[in-house]
Amino acid sequence: MKQTVLTIITEIDFDKKEQLEGILSAIQGNLLGNVYIPFSSLSLLHFCSFVIIDNPGGPSLLIFENNFDGKLSEYLVELLEFAGKGIDQLYKCCKAYHSDDYDPEKLKEFLIKNVVNPNAYHIGNVGRAAKVVGENRQLREKLEAYLDQLFVRSKPTDFPTDGIRKNIQAYLQDNVDPNLFNTLPPHQTFLERGMPWTWLTIAGLLAIIIVIALLPVFLLLVYILRRHEEADKPFTQPASLDHVDVLMRTENQISQNHLASITAIKPGVFRLILLKIVLFATNLLARTSNKGTLSGIPSIHFAHWSIINNKQLLFLSNFDGSWSSYLDDFIDKASRGLTGIWSNTVGFPKTRFLVLDGATDELAFKAFARGMQVPSLVWYSAYPDLTVQNIDKDSKIREGVLTDLSETDSKQWLKLF
């Protein structure tokens, strides 16, 4: 099952912004029971958010983030079936959407027209549909409860390794809905796994050839970059207490958190093109990730970068744990990658050669990150208590529960509980 990551970006009608904010706050205030979007009916949806970006001198933008299973067309069918009228209410507050009577076809057309596909994205649990994530959790919970029951009158050491597995398998056949443990397809097909590496290799070779063939040009570009970097002015003010307070108030309600940030791309074509190249490379790299990590970070469900109107860089991330641990992960494991991206935006801490320094200046980087963050006005997670690693473990439990495993593999499998 392929997942899709995209945003729908629309301009907000100035006169109706307050009304829009009212609706969004009503949705967030009652995520599972609001009248606009019955999230729990959306079986394809993993994570979803609404964010407003204010632009001085220009219209504010409504960002509708969607991370879902399958193709957009299938998702929209489900979305409009359950939430069409509510979504219609939202977009009535946006420009260029004319709807006197709710017309699902018109709304669908409008949404598709305003889709922005990300320049780069990452998916933590590749190929695991939201529905399957829920099933796997149920299966794990049932097996955990069974094991607890088993050890009321016995000890684990009373059983040989395969004895416990045999017990579990017998329990499954008699007591558990087969839909919870039937075979899952692999996370990715052979082609899906192989192609990203092929593309990455081709792109890498091309890059090397271009650099060598046009070495003087390349050196000139490096020189221009250094000139830019010396002239760039990082922000020095920490984010205001009030701003941080607003952000923190909605954080840490569940196991996961959401981060939406918007940064202005540094003026001029040079930085814009550079950013596009870096994001292109990031995307190629992210496609080859199949262990659930992005540059070694194990806690990201869905993250994406989109360039808006060639002026702004939008970053949306759904991650496990707190903001501070997320930022630390960034600094410890991916500082070059993220410096390479955000150093093309205004206010980022001082860099050298695009990827050096920058994010390793911990305090300046964290201040920058907080300053650029915008509140997540609505944010929904289909599985609020599961981390990327939880989901992976649950999936492995199901994948191995009926399979013939060697003694060593059986031991490993039992460690998943």
Added chain:
Amino acid sequence: MAMLDFSDIQGFILSSYSNNMPCANYLLLKITDASLCRKWLAGITSNITNGIDRKSDYTLNIAFTAPGLKALGFTDEDMSTFSLPFQEGMSTPIRQQLLGDSGNSAPEKWSWGYKENEVDILLLLFASGEDELSRLMTLRLAEISSGIGVRKIESLFAGRQPDAKEHFGFLDGIGQPVIEGTGLEEKQLSRTGHATVIKAGEFILGHDNEMLQPDPLPTGLQMQDFGLNGTYLVFRQLEQHVHEFWNYLLEKTRDSEGNVSQAAQDELGAKIVGRWKSGAPITIHRHADPAIPPAINQDNNFTFAAKDGSGFGCPFGAHIRRTNPRDSLFDDPEISIRTVKRHHIIRRGRSYGDRSENVYADDGIKRGLHFICLNSNIERQFEFIQQNWANNPSFNALNNETDPLIGQRNENNIFSVQGCPVRTRVHDLPEFVTTKGGAYFFMPGIKALMRLVGDV
């Protein structure tokens, strides 16, 4: 390496004084008249113990909350240079949620540190004996009632304990980072067989931290380096429900015939803590507390990833594995160690209340830990450990578990004990520890203190 000016650093940052000062009192004060208070503070400043004093009778140290500094003349602009949690205080809804202070631990139920019991000044008194402490206290209390511009909110006594064990019965305070430049590495090495040397800037402001940059230096009273050689002091009064703990162990280890066994209780207790009562780590001593205790202090030199990757010794969710994951935070041990080094605290807590005579009986005596820790960045250190490790329900990819010893309790809290061939679990962990009070303090350097009281 940092050159530290020990004469400008309060002695408490460098030493717990536990060797020769077994008796302590923490005086929590509210300022009622700033100018009188400043005059009083000016009088005692020369008595504040610094890093080169070698006192044998008593020591005196001091720290201030944000409201305390404001009362003594710090402007809003000054305050904005301090760490954000310090500015806001420990009892705001955001902090409350982040630290897990809900239910019985909610700030509304605290005996100090919230609203009308808010504190401005913490005076730390340590003395060589009961008589010395009572002499000091009589003096201080007389002073306070004579009108020195402060009111007493609480006086928290932490008396002599029979040994270095905390009230649940486990040896405490074993692992402790060594501040680079203090020369205490050898001492820690000989005491515990292990010393983690950490950059001074993690604990003393104005010096480089583990990221080789200094944490923000607070300014105030026209003193650009007011924060130099100061630190943030976190104080939490944690009441321990000893009988709850041991009765829980007793019930959960009862066998199917209803028999109870001390060995089984001790083992489950050791799984929860990650150490046996003697302090011996369960990662190394898998089956029982080693018979000859003196050697155990040499045992702190261990790692989880290499020796205990499956959690069969020390469970993934055990207290010491959560609060100091060593090399097991991520798949890569080296990255783990590097990351963990940026989240260390220096613990300076002391037990209060008499030791339980019968750990299964609710004797009505209040006892616990006056938890105190020192760090340069409350968010990155103390709060990080509390939020991301101790109270994280998905720590180490567990489900719905928090620190089995000190963690915040959710519905049906579980503790998994990994084992071969498969784990066992205990359910419905009760609250073993309740927060009774707390505040974030700033402990200034000596020069800054002199500016604060108007001497310079």
